[in-house]
Amino acid sequence: SPRIGVLALQGDFREHRRVLAELGAVTVAVRRSSELDEIDGLVIPGGESTVMDKLSRSFGLSEPLKQKIAEGLPVYGTCAGLIMLSREILDGAEGQQSLGGLDIAVRRNAFGSQLDSFETDLDIPALGEHPLHAVFIRAPVVESVGEGVSVLAALEDGRVVAVEQGNLLGTSFHPEVTSDHRFHDYFLQKVRGHIHA
Numbered sequence: 001s002p003r004i005g006v007l008a009l010q011g012d013f014r015e016h017r018r019v020l021a022e023l024g025a026v027t028v029a030v031r032r033s034s035e036l037d038e039i040d041g042l043v044i045p046g047g048e049s050t051v052m053d054k055l056s057r058s059f060g061l062s063e064p065l066k067q068k069i070a071e072g073l074p075v076y077g078t079c080a081g082l083i084m085l086s087r088e089i090l091d092g093a094e095g096q097q098s099l100g101g102l103d104i105a106v107r108r109n110a111f112g113s114q115l116d117s118f119e120t121d122l123d124i125p126a127l128g129e130h131p132l133h134a135v136f137i138r139a140p141v142v143e144s145v146g147e148g149v150s151v152l153a154a155l156e157d158g159r160v161v162a163v164e165q166g167n168l169l170g171t172s173f174h175p176e177v178t179s180d181h182r183f184h185d186y187f188l189q190k191v192r193g194h195i196h197a
């Protein structure tokens with residue numbers, strides 16, 4: 001079974017590990033760069049992207065992570081993880097950096113304080129015909145996508161909330177907190193495809 005790292009500096013990495021384990025993956029909590037050499041794919045969890053950014057730089061993980069992304073390691077980012085994978089952060093904190101990889105611009109906390117958190121059903125053709133129940137928590141929105149980026153899901157008003165580009169996958173929402181594991185399953189299929197390529 002594939003070995004999936006979960007970046008475990010901050011955020012809801014435990015929930016991701018539980019879902020991945022339920023799907024039969026071996027999970028590895030990633031806190032140091034040497035652990036990146038032992039994995040077939042990586043999940044960057046939800047949490048607080050400003051903190052995750054600072055910790056990944058002070059743990060010396062940021063440059064090795066960028067290198068692995070450039071080499072084609074499959075990576076799935078949820079919420080703060082999606083922000084970490086974005087080329088450009090709108091409304092970022094002072095000095096906030098991202099790893100990049102996805103040719104998108106995201107806006108942090110895009111739903112504002114009025115609608116901090118909400119749940120909705122999304123049509124995601126890549127996952128089949130049943131809508132996916134999606135939980136948004138102080139979520140970012142994808143405001144622009146480059147040519148190589150596929151949009152996997154959007155809200156009814158057209159705002160983009162799930163994208164894929166090459167080996168990278170990102171969602172504004174948190175499939176790790178619901179019982180529908182199709183997004184993690186989709187990611188594991190990408191990882192298996194990459195292992196066998």
Ligand code: GLN
Nearest residue numbers: 046047048049079080138
């Ligand atoms: N608002 C958070 C950030 O900017 C993301 C929230 C989340 O991951 N649930 O990083």
